[in-house]
Amino acid sequence: xxxxxxxxxxxxxxxxxxxxxxxxxxxxxxxxxxxxxxxxxxxxxxxxxxxxxxxxxxxxxxxxxxxxxxxxxxxxxxxxxxxxxxxxxxxxxxxxxxxxxxxxxxxxxxxxxxxxxxxxxxxxxxxxxxxxxxxxxxxxx
Numbered sequence: 104x105x106x107x108x109x110x111x112x113x114x115x116x117x118x119x120x121x122x123x124x125x126x127x128x129x130x131x132x133x134x135x136x137x138x139x140x141x142x143x144x145x146x147x148x149x150x151x152x153x154x155x156x157x158x159x160x161x162x163x164x165x166x167x168x169x170x171x172x173x174x175x176x177x178x179x180x181x182x183x184x185x186x187x188x189x190x191x192x193x194x195x196x197x198x199x200x201x202x203x204x205x206x207x208x209x210x211x212x213x214x215x216x217x218x219x220x221x222x223x224x225x226x227x228x229x230x231x232x233x234x235x236x237x238x239x240x241x242x243x244x
Contacts, residue, residue, distance in 0.1 A: 111200035113165035165199035214244035
């Protein structure tokens with residue numbers, strides 16, 4: 104894996120109301136813009152939208168599909184920056200692309216290292232990304 108490498112895009116991931124509702128249940132975030140289709144019709148987007156953190160939570164499954172394994176084990180070490188530039192209306196499809204920004208050795212990881220990537224999630228038919236996140240992974244041999 105080298106700086107500048109780009110992986111993806113992943114396959115499209117569907118965002119039906121059932122997925123939004125399940126995320127609301129799991130996180131106890133039942134804001135009407137996500138879970139009340141009738142009220143959301145009168146809201147700023149004309150429909151329910153997926154939670155930003157729902158979109159963020161799809162990055163692991165997208166990365167498993169397109170980012171090559173480095174041998175051994177990879178863990179999510181954290182995030183440096185996350186933005187949600189555009190909403191994800193119900194019944195949208197999203198997919199992610201990952202660009203390597205930094206690769207470095209980490210003293211406490213013998214034979215492994217740390218990789219920072221920018222993940223960009225696009226919505227089918229959208230003109231702006233729905234999520235841009237700087238991810239940090241640690242790889243262990």
